[in-house]
Amino acid sequence: MNHKKLFPMFFLLAGGIVLILSACTSQSGLTGNPVRGGQLYDKWWVVIGVDAPTGDQSLWKTQSTNTRNGADTWRCKECHGWDYKGKDGAYGSGSHFTGFVGVINASGKKPTELLAILKGSTSPDHNFSKVMDEQALTDLALFLNQGLTDDAVIVNNDKSPVNGNTGAGAVVFSLCATCHGPQGTAINFGNESGPEYLGTIAEENPWEFLHKARFGQPGVMIMPTGFTMNRADQEYADLLAYVQTLPVESPVTEGGRLYDKWWAAIGVDAPSGNQPLWATQSTNTRSGADTWRCKECHGWDYKGMDGVYGSGSHRTGFPGVMAAATMNTAEVTAWLTGGKNADHDFSPYLNEAQINMLAAFIQRGVADRSSYIAADGTVNGDAARGETNYTAVCIRCHGVDGKTINFGDADKPEYVGTVAADNPWEAFHKVSFGQPGQNMPAGLNFGWSLQDIADLAAYLQTLPTK
Ligand code: HEC
Ligand code: HEC
Ligand code: HEC
Ligand code: HEC
Structure with missing residues (x-):
């Protein structure tokens, strides 16, 4: 899988265009891009496309209150703050406190002087020319000179906006x-x-x-x-x-990603051994982590033995979760925490919030998809309508032909088109809820209806499978 490398390539290209469009010359004769400078201030190695620095920045040892280490200590924002005020702002207390100065007062300095500071003119330990080229440092200097705003005119210390409408x-x-x-x-x-x-x-x-x-x-x-x-x-x-009025949680889609592969969704190691209930069947010969996925026992169509997993290598004979959609929260929770069957206890692995996400998914995310997906796997949707959403949302990661990311390997490639053709129920689920552990968007949170998702899935079925 080499998709991690492909993103920077794409963004570098797009970035180049933005750079040309917004390049500007300051009064001091430095030419560069203050917007890129702002992103460098945030996390310079991602912008440049190099590996994160290792070890601590050399000024880090002159403080001991902020206990982070490694790459974080190299971010301008970690020492000088998101509000550009260092110890005189939001980082004046709490786990980010370093006692280091802000940069807001330096915004009156000439860009050439700011560039010199970034090359160590005030302290040899503040020399970033070993890790960034001249253009990056110049962009930073222009950002410091033109981009800094005193956020006090926008947001109060208690985080509420000043006169926001x-x-x-x-x-x-x-x-x-x-x-x-x-x-x-x-x-x-x-x-x-x-x-x-x-x-x-x-x-x-x-x-x-x-x-x-x-x-x-x-x-x-x-x-x-x-x-x-x-x-x-x-x-x-x-x-x-x-x-600030928008939600800070989305339990149904969060639960949908847990249902798919809960350990990837929460960022922990895969469980080892077989789920205890696995021993009660013998038709599905998978073993290990796979046996712990909700979908492996209950299906991508949520129908277990009454659906697609009623035959073939995934057959277990286990029931689906469709009937559980009408259970109350206490009852669904009891199922997930061993209250109904001691071998069906996920509470050692998932915390209360995550159990609640799964319960929300079972109650509000699970629905019969058979009016959208025929028994032979053909999606009943308008591919032309679906293409619009594919272009708007999916292309930037999966590419025009859906082949930018290969989920399989070189010998047996698997693309978006492959998944949609071989397993439209899986494609439907992932487009609705997103991919566990990835920042892939959840279609349902665009406000897409099931018909919108079917239209998109129909379009995915027109993409190349190999
Ligand atoms: C490890 C902490 C640390 C990091 C990371 C860091 N700085 Fe600094 N910076 C300091 C300290 C401490 C000072 C004050 C002492 C000095 O000038 O060397 C300072 C001073 C400055 C000043 C001068 C402020 C003034 O009012 O004169 C500017 C401008 C500045 N830094 C910009 C940056 C930028 C841009 C980055 C990211 C490339 C950055 N710093 C990264 C710690 C840091
Ligand atoms: C190893 C297979 C297996 C895995 C993995 C599994 N289940 Fe189950 N599940 C079952 C079986 C078998 C039953 C029925 C048990 C019984 O009747 O005692 C069941 C029952 C249920 C029920 C009750 C269904 C009803 O209509 O009564 C729900 C809800 C449920 N599971 C949700 C989940 C969720 C969510 C996950 C993932 C965290 C999950 N299951 C993982 C096998 C599994
Ligand atoms: C931010 C980038 C991004 C966007 C945008 C995105 N995806 Fe994904 N998608 C991924 C990543 C990363 C994976 C997982 C790759 C892996 O696990 O190897 C993935 C996986 C998938 C899979 C499942 C592959 C599998 O078998 O596990 C499908 C299907 C899919 N995406 C479809 C879509 C569709 C349709 C859209 C648009 C609605 C979309 N994606 C938008 C990044 C993205
Ligand atoms: C063309 C698509 C697009 C538009 C339009 C867009 N964003 Fe983003 N935004 C993204 C992507 C992609 C990310 C990165 C997601 C990631 O890294 O996981 C992101 C990340 C962010 C983050 C950072 C989240 C973090 O990682 O901490 C913020 C904040 C943000 N966007 C705010 C906004 C605001 C405010 C607007 C409107 C003024 C906006 N975005 C418009 C695509 C967009």
Whole structure:
């Protein structure tokens, strides 16, 4: 699998275009891109496309209050803050406290002087020219000179926006909704151990939210940047106020990803040995981690032995979970925590929040798909309609032909088209709920109906399978 390498390639290309468009010359004669500088300030190695630095930045040892180590200690933001105020701002207390100065007061300095500071003119330990080239340092200097705002005019110390208007913010947000969904929950930046949506960031770290709204996300050059659009402080305050009203959880889609492969969704090692109930059947000869996936016993169609897994190598004879959709929460929870059958106890592995996500999925995410997917696997959908959503959402990772990411290997490749052809129920599930442990969006959180998802799945079935 080499998709990790393909993303930077794509973004580098897109990044190059943005660079040309927004390159500018400052009064001091330095030529560069302050927006790229803002992303370098966030996490420079992702922007440059190199490995994360190892060991601690040499100034790190001059403090002991912030106990992070390694790559984090090399981020400008870790020492100087998302609000650019260092010890005089949000990082003046708490686990990020270092006692280091901010950079906001340096914004009046000439870009050439700022460039010199980044090359160690004030302290040899503050020399970043060994890890970044001249252009990157120049972009940083231009960002420091042109990009810094005192967030106090936008957000209060208690994280509430200064005079933010949610109605006006909703209008600004419509631009974000195309990728983040109308509720900001289409992409989970965290995982099912600690879900993180736009609403989460706006609420917990409004300064980080503002920085990213201005300068974008490192490595994601497609995200629009408020700095380039010359957004006014009031627009940011409105946007922040609105996004703070958005949900910080999405239990149904979170539960859908746990149902798929719970250990990947929460970022832990796969369980070893067989699930205890596995011994009660002998027709499905898989062993180990696979036997712990909800889907392996209950099916991608949620019908267990009454559905697709009623025959073939996946047959176990176990029931589906469709009937459980009408159970109350206490009863579903009892099923998941061994209260109904001691061998069906997932509570040693999943915490209460995760059990609740699964219960929400069983109650609200599980539904019969047979009106969309025929017994022979043909999807009953409008492929032309589906193509629109594929182009808007999927292309950036999976490519025009769906072959950018290979889920199989070189000998037996498996692409989006392959999954849709061989297992449309799986494709339907993943498009609805997202891919466990990946930042792949959940279609349901774009507000897509089951028919919209069927249309997309019909389009996926037109893509090459090898
Ligand atoms: C490990 C912590 C650390 C990191 C990482 C760090 N700095 Fe600094 N920075 C400091 C300290 C401490 C000072 C003050 C002492 C000095 O000037 O060397 C400083 C000073 C500065 C100043 C001068 C501030 C003033 O008011 O004169 C600027 C500008 C600056 N840093 C920018 C950056 C940028 C941009 C990055 C990312 C490439 C960065 N720093 C990364 C610790 C850090
Ligand atoms: C063209 C698609 C697109 C648009 C439009 C878009 N974003 Fe993003 N955004 C992304 C992607 C992709 C990521 C990165 C997701 C990841 O790294 O997991 C992201 C990440 C973010 C993050 C950082 C999350 C983190 O990792 O901490 C914030 C904050 C954010 N976006 C805010 C916004 C805001 C505010 C808007 C509207 C002004 C917006 N985005 C518009 C695609 C987009
Ligand atoms: C090893 C196979 C296996 C795995 C893995 C498994 N289950 Fe089950 N599940 C069963 C069996 C067998 C039953 C019926 C047991 C009984 O009747 O005592 C059942 C029953 C259920 C029921 C009650 C169904 C009803 O209508 O009464 C629900 C809900 C359920 N499982 C959800 C899940 C979820 C969610 C997961 C993933 C965390 C999961 N199961 C993982 C085998 C499995
Ligand atoms: C942010 C990038 C990203 C976006 C956008 C994205 N995906 Fe994915 N997708 C992935 C990754 C990464 C994987 C997992 C690859 C792996 O596990 O090897 C994946 C896996 C899948 C799989 C399952 C493969 C398997 O068998 O496990 C399907 C099906 C799929 N994506 C379809 C889609 C569709 C349809 C869309 C648009 C609605 C979409 N993806 C959007 C990144 C993305």
